[in-house]
Amino acid sequence: MTRVLKFAGIVLLTLGAATCRPYSTDEGPDQPIAFYHSVHAGQNQMPCMYCHTSADKSVDAGIPSVQLCVGCHVPGSAVQPPENAQLAFPTAARDSVWNREATKLVDYWKRQESIPWVRIHDLPDHAKFPHYVHVNVGLQCQTCHGPVQEMQKVYQFSSLRMGWCIDCHRGEMPLSAAEEAAVRKNSGYVRKIATLASTGNDVRAAQKAYPDQRASTDCVVCHY
Amino acid sequence: MSDGMKRRDFLKVLGVSGAGVATAGCSTGEVEKLIPYVVPSEDIVPGVPTWYASTCRECPAGCGIMVETHSGRVTKVEGNADNPISRGNLCARGQSAPQGLYHPDRHRGPFTVEEGLSPRNVSWSVAEGILAERIRRAPAGSVVFLTGNYGGTMDRLVNTFAGSIGARRVVYDPFGATPRDVDFAGADFLISFGADFLETWGSPVDYAWQFSQMHAYRGGRRGKFVWVGPHRPLTGLNADQWIAPKPGTEAAIALAMSGGMDVATAAQQTGVEAAVIEQLAREFRAGRGVALGPGYATSGANAGALQAAVNRLNGRGAPAPAAGGMRDVLQLVEQMRAGQVQVLLVDGADPARLPVQQANTSEDSPRVAVTRRSGSRLPFGTTASCLVT
Numbered sequence: 352m353t354r355v356l357k358f359a360g361i362v363l364l365t366l367g368a369a370t371c372r373p374y375s376t377d378e379g380p381d382q383p384i385a386f387y388h389s390v391h392a393g394q395n396q397m398p399c400m401y402c403h404t405s406a407d408k409s410v411d412a413g414i415p416s417v418q419l420c421v422g423c424h425v426p427g428s429a430v431q432p433p434e435n436a437q438l439a440f441p442t443a444a445r446d447s448v449w450n451r452e453a454t455k456l457v458d459y460w461k462r463q464e465s466i467p468w469v470r471i472h473d474l475p476d477h478a479k480f481p482h483y484v485h486v487n488v489g490l491q492c493q494t495c496h497g498p499v500q501e502m503q504k505v506y507q508f509s510s511l512r513m514g515w516c517i518d519c520h521r522g523e524m525p526l527s528a529a530e531e532a533a534v535r536k537n538s539g540y541v542r543k544i545a546t547l548a549s550t551g552n553d554v555r556a557a558q559k560a561y562p563d564q565r566a567s568t569d570c571v572v573c574h575y
Numbered sequence: 576m577s578d579g580m581k582r583r584d585f586l587k588v589l590g591v592s593g594a595g596v597a598t599a600g601c602s603t604g605e606v607e608k609l610i611p612y613v614v615p616s617e618d619i620v621p622g623v624p625t626w627y628a629s630t631c632r633e634c635p636a637g638c639g640i641m642v643e644t645h646s647g648r649v650t651k652v653e654g655n656a657d658n659p660i661s662r663g664n665l666c667a668r669g670q671s672a673p674q675g676l677y678h679p680d681r682h683r684g685p686f687t688v689e690e691g692l693s694p695r696n697v698s699w700s701v702a703e704g705i706l707a708e709r710i711r712r713a714p715a716g717s718v719v720f721l722t723g724n725y726g727g728t729m730d731r732l733v734n735t736f737a738g739s740i741g742a743r744r745v746v747y748d749p750f751g752a753t754p755r756d757v758d759f760a761g762a763d764f765l766i767s768f769g770a771d772f773l774e775t776w777g778s779p780v781d782y783a784w785q786f787s788q789m790h791a792y793r794g795g796r797r798g799k800f801v802w803v804g805p806h807r808p809l810t811g812l813n814a815d816q817w818i819a820p821k822p823g824t825e826a827a828i829a830l831a832m833s834g835g836m837d838v839a840t841a842a843q844q845t846g847v848e849a850a851v852i853e854q855l856a857r858e859f860r861a862g863r864g865v866a867l868g869p870g871y872a873t874s875g876a877n878a879g880a881l882q883a884a885v886n887r888l889n890g891r892g893a894p895a896p897a898a899g900g901m902r903d904v905l906q907l908v909e910q911m912r913a914g915q916v917q918v919l920l921v922d923g924a925d926p927a928r929l930p931v932q933q934a935n936t937s938e939d940s941p942r943v944a945v946t947r948r949s950g951s952r953l954p955f956g957t958t959a960s961c962l963v964t
Contacts, residue, residue: 356588409621411622416614469607469609
């Protein structure tokens with residue numbers, strides 16, 4: 352019996368290890384339309400918040416509506432009924448991938464149907480992450496999301512694990528000089544410590560442990 | 576090993592079980608989708624509420640409200656602080672308005688109810704077609720439009736529509752005939768002849784605020800509130816003095832206070848002592864008194880007399896005949912009994928709640944094919960007996 356158990360144990364452990372989802376892959380999952388950020392955000396230099404409009408207003412960064420995509424890709428979409436939608440510039444000179452994927456977009460618009468994008472960045476329900484706080488404090492999108500403007504398929508660049516969040520909050524993760532300056536200026540935590548120190552309170556404990564702390568690591572800030 | 580497991584075996588089993596549990600727990604998980612809008616609303620930011628200023632229509636007072644919405648759905652309603660009627664307050668009916676908005680039993684479209692069959696959903700074009708055909712078929716003068724008491728453009732629209740289809744309009748609004756603009760915040764004496772102004776009479780949110788002003792201590796004094804009526808509801812329980820005349824004789828008190836009736840006669844009619852009536856009259860004159868009423872008595876036979884007496888006490892002339900009382904709708908019921916009504920359109924009124932009508936309905940339906948159109952969102956008593964809704 353012991354040998355059976357040993358064998359079963361090794362097999363199960365191997366299977367378990369194999370099914371563990373790695374947090375970072377070379378290539379992201381397939382999306383219903385092969386949307387290239389490298390073309391839109393990279394070559395065409397569209398700002399991130401042109402599409403992800405609520406990143407600086409809401410906890411949720413927002414996924415662009417079908418109407419937004421069609422605003423460029425289907426001329427006259429604001430005034431023509433969706434049944435008459437036609438792809439802009441469907442010339443033969445364009446490569447077939449572009450045409451094929453963009454036609455899918457036009458079909459979604461014609462049917463007035465939402466595009467079911469596959470979610471890349473997700474946190475478990477017990478952790479809350481407000482986008483607008485981080486965007487408004489001066490962080491670049493690429494700091495957490497990686498070089499999105501070079502991605503054809505979006506993948507999860509950062510681990511999004513709690514340790515990773517805490518590292519940045521504690522000031523132990525390096526940021527660019529511009530970001531660091533902006534965070535120091537805008538962070539409510541930094542301001543609070545400075546106010547406490549200037550009004551004669553003893554902040555040595557906070558400053559000794561993590562002297563470059565940028566944001567609160569109180570449990571309730573993210574878990575509420 | 577009959578005397579138990581060896582330690583080594585135990586540890587091995589423990590290890591395998593642990594690996595099994597870890598395997599079960601460490602799964603790839605489901606793929607989550609992000610579903611965007613097709614055409615987004617410009618007002619909506621996810622997680623951030625959008626506020627609208629609006630008007631509560633749960634009663635004729637029309638308090639100004641602030642409506643909080645999340646992603647296009649109403650979540651909370653509060654009074655609008657800048658509104659002169661509500662002053663940021665809101666009564667229980669207004670607070671419960673979102674419940675009615677999303678009531679699970681609300682009508683989501685037209686449906687027909689026919690004798691012996693369960694209600695059938697129809698499209699708007701079909702419903703309008705049925706209604707138009709019934710109106711066209713009905714003989715002249717047999718179409719009645721029963722509505723609530725409306726004001727402004729809605730009133731004009733309803734009248735225009737009724738006129739264009741040759742229908743007679745009947746107004747039924749038990750709440751409607753109450754004044755919503757009484758000003759008594761600065762009075763030192765308030766007397767109410769059965770008008771429950773802290774509950775449902777007139778403009779309760781405004782009146783409750785005004786009451787808090789006149790009944791609070793100002794400069795060492797506070798106003799006096801007298802309740803006249805056979806019993807004390809919530810409003811009456813807040814009174815400083817309760818006068819209980821013989822039910823139906825309240826008008827005599829008001830008349831005696833304003834000099835329209837001899838005090839002794841009033842005392843004899845009502846059963847209230849003459850000295851008490853005289854003191855009321857004195858305090859009313861001295862305290863810039865305001866009289867409110869009639870409240871419950873609106874449905875009674877002496878409503879007109881009490882209304883006139885209260886107006887006289889307030890120094891106003893005879894009141895205009897109030898629309899929406901019981902008389903018009905009772906007359907309509909008689910006409911329906913006599914078979915003079917072929918098509919009855921109902922909007923904003925619930926006559927099925929009348930006990931008279933209730934008894935009438937079951938007799939009428941088999942004999943007279945009455946088409947009723949109800950504009951209500953929720954299944955009231957009237958819709959239950961409808962042929963077309």
